[in-house]
Amino acid sequence: MSSVEFRKDLFADERDDNLQEIGKPTRRQDILGHVTGRSPYYDDHLFDGLLHMRCVRSPHHHARIRSIDTSQAERMPGVVRVVLARDVPNNLNTLLSLINFGKDEEKLIQDTKVAYAGEPVAAIIAETEGQAREACAAVRVDYEVLPHVLDPEASLKPDAPVVNEVYPNNTFDYHDLYDHQKLRFGDVEKGFSEADHIVEGEYQMSPIEQAPIETCGAIAAPETNDRFVCYTSTQALFFSLGTTAKLLNMPSSRLHFVGGTVGGGFGGKVDSIVEPLSVLGAVLTGRPVKFMWDRAEEMQVGAPRGAERWRIKDGVARDGRILARTFTGFFDAGAYTRLSSYAIIKCTGHIPGPYSIPNVASNVYCVFTNRTPATAMRGFGITGVDFAIECHVDKVAETVGLNPIELRILNAYRDGDMKPHRRLAKNTALIECCQVASQKSGWAISADAARQSSLTGGGGTRAVIPESITDSVGRIGERRRADVPTEPGAGAPSRGRVAAGTQGIPIVAAAPQDEDMITDPARMGFRHAPAVSQPPRTAPSVPVPPVAAASAAPPSAAPPAGQQSAPPPQPVAPQPSAPQPAAPQAPTAASDPAPAPYKPEQPFSRGVKRPGVSRFLSGSRRR
């Protein structure tokens, strides 16, 4: 039973499959609580003897902390406890360490160096919020102000100050291998040389604050069973629980987290900053402690959607086909990683947008600057690059003098096309969206464009992973804060033609892991994705991809008009005498119809040891 069928079976009594819901309001499950004012947001839990916590925050973008003097604050009326970095049991974390991604780099409370304005250096717990505020103002911190950097490209210069000592290049290091995310598909230089126009553009997006009406906060209190309850505004309850357990060096079984009623989140409530501090306050005082950001904090230190800068270069044929596209992207992560490393992986998987372009390359950098750390916000990683792509497509249309909707239909991806991240496109609908948009807006398109369909014209030669040019620019160990070009292909120390994939390892295209992930043959036109990168059908020394050699047009730029559903690509039986590609794994895999679906050796219910999963998330720390 596939998971979809299982879901239908389990929730059969809740709704039928006839989801004709668009265009009419639906009564929400939680609406009664909302209209009666009884929905239990975290701040709606009352406790006797509630204490209030506030943070002392850095006024500087970048400064070394010489000393922190809290003696005056401790004597202020109502002050119960001053919390410093030394009170945090395990004061170093990175959010995604719970899935073993990235190095611990951010302190809950800073004691050596602040890297953004608003970074907490101490916290005060007092009887009232006003007393906590007054005591915060009485804490004396001696800063040695350091030079700061606020622009991601300035941050990549060799003389830029180091924002975050864990990453001395000011870039997030991916898998200790590269200082950026690299995407290589085909040969962009060849695409540019065949193009009639080169269209370049630079696009930039400012940070955006999520600005939920309910500010971030949490209330923690000791329970009677040696546990701590935490009511929180979090959007990621188990992430917050795991992060709190790690920072406080406490088994997660001692934490009782209650959430789920969120007064607006939009991504800004996943960073798990308020929960560890409020639980720490409850641990240190033995009393209920509320840590709630006020509006000014929400706007200043609430992690926003990060700033992005994009440079796009397109090689375009006279008829509007985009033959090659390169991206250089800079994500401003702020002072610490939070979720920016992941945003870059998302956007690299998204490149080059919903278009089939035969040659694509991108370098995307996750750059540290002395700005507020950035995090999730509604489609983060995708929104900025999509904005840049669509602006750029309009620019391309203007350059070649084509209707921008027709240009999009001409270059749109179709079901069965290979995307540059080596997954086949399915359920594509850009063409249909463009057709509806032209109707609704009264923006006429040609009869030919109106006849196109995402269901036909894809696949075939467009499903092939081309030979791809790679380079080793940005390899960790080589690029140590050197002023090297960041564009894909520029300044490459070594260039070579290697088989498809990265690091010479052939990529298995979209191996189905579960029944309902298997491609629907009726929709895709063939039973399985080409299981491996196709071996080059000509000798690898010939510097032209085989498909391009057969016809003058690049593979995926074949005119869609008149094409019917593409026939299934026949796997080319490798000739024993033909030269093999660099990684000769293809013959066995190509004759194998499909890899066996992954099945765990024993059911998960019996506690499978999953490598790479944090002990703070699993039950292994339960005593």
Next chain:
Amino acid sequence: MTKKPVQFQLNGSPVAVFADEGQNLLDLLRRGVGDLSPKYGCGQGTCGSCTVIIDGEPRLSCLTLAETAEGQHVETTNGLSNGPDLHALQEAFMENFAAQCGYCTPGMLMAAKALLDRTPRPSREEIVEAISGNICRCTGYEPIIDAILAASGQPTRRTG
């Protein structure tokens, strides 16, 4: 810290509490009285989620000194329904998908009720004006306007 007794009518019932010096009405209602329906959003009078009705006028409780409620009639969303019987505005908000996260809803309801108490059949422009001090960040203004139209027995975008 000096405390001052304050007596007022809350949703038709008499209330007597001690207010701290400088305490705002929002805090007094939530912590002192235990009426949690007005919400803290900004504390600066910009978001409207703390809106209550004082003597028939919509007021921002975060900017209202608690002592000034002395002898006045305060209405909150908590008192909008009559037991299990919901107010027409509440029904309309439910049916027109006029809330997502729900955090701005109590303030919106109070702003809308103050309008309908004065103007039983407001125009669309009057509704927009009446809720212009209330921010909804889940972007639900059109359904909210529809809900207020529906509550006053007028056609909405959907029904009209």
